[in-house]
Amino acid sequence: MNPILVMALKDLRLLFRDKLGAFFIIGFPILMGLFFGLVMGSPTSSVSQGKMKIAVVDLDQSETSSKWVSFMAKHESIELEELDFDTARESVRKGGRVAMLVLKKGFGETAGVFWREPPTIQVGVDPSRAMEAAMLQGMVMEGIGQLAGQRMMDSSSMNDMIARSRADLVADETISAGNRLLLNTFFASLEKMQNSIGALQADSDESSAGSLGAGGFEFANIESIDVSRKIDPKSQAAQLPRLKSRWDISFPQAMMWGVLGCVAGFAVSIARERTQGTMTRLQIAPITRSQVLLGKALACFLSVVLVVVFMVGLGVFLGMRPGNYLTLAFAALCVAICFTGIMMIMANLGKTEESVNGAGWAINMVMAMVGGAMIPVMFMPQFMQGLSYLSPIKWGILAIEGAVWRDFDFAEMMLPCGILLATGVIGVVVGTTILTKE
Amino acid sequence: MSIPAVTITALSKSFGDLRAVDDLSFSVQNGETFGLLGPNGAGKTTTISLLIGLLRPDHGSVVLGKTESRDPGNPAFATVRQSVGVAPQALSIYEALTAKENLEFFGQLYGLSGAKLKERVAWCLDFAQLAERAKTRAGTFSGGMKRRLNMAVALIHEPSILLLDEPTVGVDPQSRNHIFESIQTLREQGMTILYTTHYMEEAQRLCERVAIMDHGKLLAMDTVENLLSQFGGDSIITADLQSIPSGVEIPGARSGNRIRFVAPRPLEEVAKLSSKGVAFQTLNVIQPDLESVFLKLTGRNLRDG
Ligand SMILES: Nc1ncnc2c1ncn2[C@@H]1O[C@H](COP(=O)(O)OP(=O)(O)OP(=O)(O)O)[C@@H](O)[C@H]1O
Ligand SMILES: [Mg+2]
Numbered sequence: 194m195n196p197i198l199v200m201a202l203k204d205l206r207l208l209f210r211d212k213l214g215a216f217f218i219i220g221f222p223i224l225m226g227l228f229f230g231l232v233m234g235s236p237t238s239s240v241s242q243g244k245m246k247i248a249v250v251d252l253d254q255s256e257t258s259s260k261w262v263s264f265m266a267k268h269e270s271i272e273l274e275e276l277d278f279d280t281a282r283e284s285v286r287k288g289g290r291v292a293m294l295v296l297k298k299g300f301g302e303t304a305g306v307f308w309r310e311p312p313t314i315q316v317g318v319d320p321s322r323a324m325e326a327a328m329l330q331g332m333v334m335e336g337i338g339q340l341a342g343q344r345m346m347d348s349s350s351m352n353d354m355i356a357r358s359r360a361d362l363v364a365d366e367t368i369s370a371g372n373r374l375l376l377n378t379f380f381a382s383l384e385k386m387q388n389s390i391g392a393l394q395a396d397s398d399e400s401s402a403g404s405l406g407a408g409g410f411e412f413a414n415i416e417s418i419d420v421s422r423k424i425d426p427k428s429q430a431a432q433l434p435r436l437k438s439r440w441d442i443s444f445p446q447a448m449m450w451g452v453l454g455c456v457a458g459f460a461v462s463i464a465r466e467r468t469q470g471t472m473t474r475l476q477i478a479p480i481t482r483s484q485v486l487l488g489k490a491l492a493c494f495l496s497v498v499l500v501v502v503f504m505v506g507l508g509v510f511l512g513m514r515p516g517n518y519l520t521l522a523f524a525a526l527c528v529a530i531c532f533t534g535i536m537m538i539m540a541n542l543g544k545t546e547e548s549v550n551g552a553g554w555a556i557n558m559v560m561a562m563v564g565g566a567m568i569p570v571m572f573m574p575q576f577m578q579g580l581s582y583l584s585p586i587k588w589g590i591l592a593i594e595g596a597v598w599r600d601f602d603f604a605e606m607m608l609p610c611g612i613l614l615a616t617g618v619i620g621v622v623v624g625t626t627i628l629t630k631e
Numbered sequence: 632m633s634i635p636a637v638t639i640t641a642l643s644k645s646f647g648d649l650r651a652v653d654d655l656s657f658s659v660q661n662g663e664t665f666g667l668l669g670p671n672g673a674g675k676t677t678t679i680s681l682l683i684g685l686l687r688p689d690h691g692s693v694v695l696g697k698t699e700s701r702d703p704g705n706p707a708f709a710t711v712r713q714s715v716g717v718a719p720q721a722l723s724i725y726e727a728l729t730a731k732e733n734l735e736f737f738g739q740l741y742g743l744s745g746a747k748l749k750e751r752v753a754w755c756l757d758f759a760q761l762a763e764r765a766k767t768r769a770g771t772f773s774g775g776m777k778r779r780l781n782m783a784v785a786l787i788h789e790p791s792i793l794l795l796d797e798p799t800v801g802v803d804p805q806s807r808n809h810i811f812e813s814i815q816t817l818r819e820q821g822m823t824i825l826y827t828t829h830y831m832e833e834a835q836r837l838c839e840r841v842a843i844m845d846h847g848k849l850l851a852m853d854t855v856e857n858l859l860s861q862f863g864g865d866s867i868i869t870a871d872l873q874s875i876p877s878g879v880e881i882p883g884a885r886s887g888n889r890i891r892f893v894a895p896r897p898l899e900e901v902a903k904l905s906s907k908g909v910a911f912q913t914l915n916v917i918q919p920d921l922e923s924v925f926l927k928l929t930g931r932n933l934r935d936g
Contacts, residue, residue, distance in 0.1 A: 199739045203728075210727040210768075470723030474784070477683045477717055478740040479709035 196480040200488020201495060208458050208496060217454030218496065222504055226447030230440045230511070245325055246272050248281035248293040255301030257340065264336040265294075271332065282418070285317055291325050292318040294333065295418065304340050312337070317418030330415060437598050440513040442569055444504055445593040449566040449586050451500035456532050457553040459493040460539035463628070464549040482629045486537070490621060493536045497529035501593070513597065520606055521596035528589045531613035534620020535585060541627050560584045588612045635694075636661045636792050636823035637682065642691035644677055644847075651677040653847035655691070659825055664818050666838030667827040668921065670931075674847040675827040676720050679796050682706065682825075683717055695792060713741065716790030718782040720797045720827075726770030730761045730780050733769055734787050741788035751787050758813050759783035760806065774801040782810065792823045799833065811837060831921035843925060850928045855921065862927045863919025866897035873910035881909075888912070 209215050249265065251258050266273040276284070281293040295315035304312040314333055318326035436442065463486075466472040475485045502525070505515065515521050542552040561567060563577070564586025570578055581587040592609040595601030635658040644652040652674045659665040667675050680686040682693055684706030695711050705711060724733050734752045743751060756762040759779035764772070769780055782798045795814075799807050814837055818824060828834055834841050835855050842852040851858060868883075869891045875881065882900070883892025894900045897916045905911070926932060 194739055194744065196740055199736065203725075203736050206732070207725065207727050469726065470719060470721040471725055472723075473685065473719050473721070474717075474723045474737060475740070476685060477706075477712055477715070478737070479712040479742070480740060 196478075196484050197488045197491055200475075200485060201491035204459065204462060204489060204492035205496060207462065208455075208492070211458070214454065214458040218451045218458065218500060219503065221454065222447040222451035222500065223507065224447075225450055226440065226444045226504065226508070229443035229446065232443075245270055245329070246290040247274070247329065248276045248284055248290050249273055250278045250281050250293060250295040251275060252278075252298050253296045253300040257301030257304050258296045260343070261296070261300075261304060261336050261340050264339050265332065268332055268336075270328070282317060285319055288319065290319075292316060292329050293418065294329075304337055311414055313414040313416050315416045315418050333415065437514050437516075438512045440508045440511055441594070441598040444508040444513055445590045445597060446566050446569065448501055448504040448593065449561065449564070449589055451504065452497050452528060452532050452589065453557040453561060453566075453586075455493055455496045455500060456536040456539060457550060457557055459489055459496075459536045460542070460553050461546050461550045463489055463540040464543060464546045467544065468546055483625060486625050486628055489540075490533050490537060490625075493533045494529045497532055498525055501525040501528065508597075515597045516600045517596050520601065520603075521593065523606065523610065524592035524596045527592055527610040527613035527617070530617035531585050531589065531620070532617070534617035534622075534624065536620075537624025537628070538620045540624060560586045563587070565590055585613065585616050588616075634661045635659060636663070636696060637665075637825060638694040639678070639682070640692050640694075642678070642681060642693065643689045644674075644681055644686060645689055650847050652681065652688075655844070655847065655849055657842050657849065657852055659823055661823055662818075662821045663840065664814070664824040664826060664838050666834035666841040667825060667844065668829065668831065668834050668841055668925070669827075669844040670829055670925075672846075673829075673844045675844065676796055677847075678844075679717070679719075679794050679825075679827065682794060683712075683715060713788065714790055715792045715794065716785035716788065717794045718785040718796060718798050720800070722777050722781050724769050724777060724780055724784060727768060729766050729768050730756060730759070730772075731765040733780060733784060737784050738787045743788060751789070755783040755787050758786060760809055775803050775806050778802050779806060779810065786817075790822075793817065793825070795824065795826045797828055798826075799828070799830070831925070835921055841921065843921070843928060845929055851924070858921065858924050859919055862924040864923055864927060865893040865895050866919060867891070867893050867917040868897050868900065869915045869917075870901075871912040873912045874908075876908040879904070879907045879909060 208218070247265075249262055251262060262273065262275065265271060276293075278295065281290070281295075284290045285293050293316070295317075297313055297315065300312045300314075303310055314337075316326075316330070316333065318329065466475065476482065505513070505521065505525075509515070539553045539556065540549065542556075543549040561584075563580050564570070564584030565573065565581055566586050570581045570587055570590075573581065588609040591599075592606065592613060595606050595609060599605075637659040639658065640656050642652055642655045643650065655674075655678060657665075667678065669675050677686065681688050682695065684693075693706065695706055696714050706715070725736070728736065731752060734755050735748060738748045738751055753762070756765050759776075759782065761776060761780060761783070764776065769777060772780065778798065778801055782795065785793060785795070799810060802810065811833075814824065814826075818837075824837075826834070826838060838855065840852065840854050841858060843850045843858075851862065853861070869889070872881075872888050872890060881890055881904075882894070883890055885891075892900070897918070901911075901914065901916075922932070
């Protein structure tokens with residue numbers, strides 16, 4: 194077997210024999226990932242559990258329009274608030290609400306009446322939340338459908354409407370005699386049907402009425418309002434809605450703690466070879482010094498890959514759905530190379546296990562805090578976000594997130610991955626050079 | 632015994648102002664067991680480190696093994712290293728690995744694998760008397776067990792030159808005996824052994840030739856026998872006498888029945904006295920050993936530092 198591989202396998206074995214080391218690499222990340230994932234809550238559940246925030250602008254202020262608003266408000270997946278037009282639009286633009294609905298003047302007259310031109314509802318949806326918008330559109334239609342259903346059920350208002358429509362018909366001279374006859378017959382039969390329904394006192398529930406809307410009939414014209422985002426794409430409001438699961442933020446973050454555990458563990462193991470005297474044997478064995486160090490590097494690389502694979506596996510088991518596994522593999526590779534390089538530099542921080550461990554974790558903590566392994570970068574104050582660019586952890590998380598939920602394309606991956614690769618290569622070269630010169 | 636396995640020529644190494652090894656020259660013949668004797672700080676470990684290339688000499692040179700044109704005996708060469716086994720004075724084993732795993736790992740570093748590796752591991756476990764504890768982590772071993780494993784690891788790749796730096800420190804007498812027997816077996820198999828110690832009796836028992844060093848300098852080098860006769864001095868005889876016939880002259884000092892005297896050939900003296908009718912109640916003869924050789928050479932006891 195190649196001596197580098199022999200070294201690496203031995204070091205992996207040693208790493209997992211060390212209980213505390215293994216805890217930092219696997220146990221701690223699991224706890225972190227689960228804890229923050231649970232704290233964060235699930236973004237998908239917020240859609241289905243009545244938390245889709247919608248603004249309604251009721252310019253009609255009629256009985257029908259407020260009825261429709263109350264239908265919508267009853268929907269369990271919607272949190273509705275009536276606002277004026279500008280406030281509503283601003284709140285959608287800033288990411289505070291998913292969408293705004295505008296009922297124009299005259300809505301009440303035509304909504305839910307089959308034979309009239311359907312009412313126009315203006316909808317402004319946050320462009321980053323297309324999925325929710327589609328759901329909302331369905332609900333809007335359903336609301337109108339309910340309105341229509343209720344109008345039919347409510348005999349007096351229906352009869353009243355039929356009477357009024359008949360009067361309109363009589364007054365409207367543009368309607369030809371033939372058509373007028375046809376419509377009159379239609380109204381008459383409609384009146385008859387309406388009365389018999391009233392007599393039956395149909396205890397119909399709203400859903401059966403709602404199903405009228407689902408029958409393919411166009412209840413309303415949906416007109417869109419431009420609410421193009423005014424918000425900074427780096428803000429939480431821009432990023433959070435794209436999350437696909439509650440583990441999307443916590444797991445990439447937690448992984449980094451495992452990665453840092455590997456870094457500290459292997460940096461210390463190089464010092465330990467010295468203190469326990471085994472470095473002597475390695476030096477007098479028929480292998481070169483760089484083979485010894487490359488063995489360490491390989492072991493570190495493999496363990497980082499292992500941590501990422503394990504955490505992704507656990508995340509997927511819990512419901513995380515990485516967008517692109519190929520990109521994820523590439524990200525993991527870059528993370529592993531980067532932190533292997535950092536490990537090789539860190540190994541030079543001291544001669545004893547204690548000094549390397551102390552200095553190593555001090556640096557690790559700074560990298561982790563600044564890089565967003567504790568508090569995600571997007572939740573940090575502005576100046577801290579600026580500082581985070583200096584931490585390899587930030588780039589590691591970004592690369593992993595790019596593959597998991599940010600849906601980065603190849604070009605977008607190149608920035609974090611390029612930085613990770615460069616850091617790694619520099620680290621391995623510099624670290625190995627110093628270590629072999631001793 | 633004509634081809635030297637180890638040749639050291641005018642070797643010097645300083646740490647700052649301290650001359651740890653000072654113009655040292657000696658050679659160890661092929662198949663010889665050679666003792667390097669000296670008190671703490673004499674420079675034994677430094678000499679070993681220079682021999683295996685862990686340290687670079689300030690002056691002088693080191694040649695290991697057969698000197699061929701392609702293989703200049705420089706310990707920096709992998710082929711040279713392959714033929715050398717070292718049991719460092721400082722324990723150098725992985726405490727988190729078991730005895731077996733330690734042996735397997737180092738065996739693989741020396742290119743062993745498969746059945747050969749298995750066979751060597753078993754041999755070494757047996758050598759170190761650790762077969763029953765093969766699957767126990769070395770960290771839980773007693774000091775003596777670790778020491779034995781440390782020595783066994785040096786033998787995993789069947790080296791032709793074995794460098795043992797105080798291999799018996801902290802080993803109980805029984806295990807020490809086992810180690811001595813094993814070393815004697817290795818010697819019979821033709822292995823060249825360089826053995827450092829400050830236990831004179833070990834050198835006396837194991838080594839054909841001994842070099843005595845102090846403060847980095849070689850003081851004397853010869854067979855044990857020659858060293859004793861050259862530097863050992865006289866034996867010391869103490870005895871309690873039962874009766875002394877009148878007229879018999881008693882050598883040395885006397886107080887009451889007890890006598891004490893020195894003589895180059897103690898047994899002849901005792902026989903002479905006996906034949907004159909002196910009856911002995913007790914008799915104690917202290918023969919010179921390497922300890923006394925060292926005392927003679929340096930004016931100091933070996934272990935007082
Ligand atoms: N790396 C070093 N740096 C500085 N001084 C050293 C170093 N190694 C050894 N020395 C010094 O060199 C001298 C010889 O040390 P060495 O270890 O060779 O002695 P030794 O004969 O092996 O002693 P012992 O019987 O105690 O093992 C000592 O005075 C020691 O302090
Ligand atoms: Mg020593």
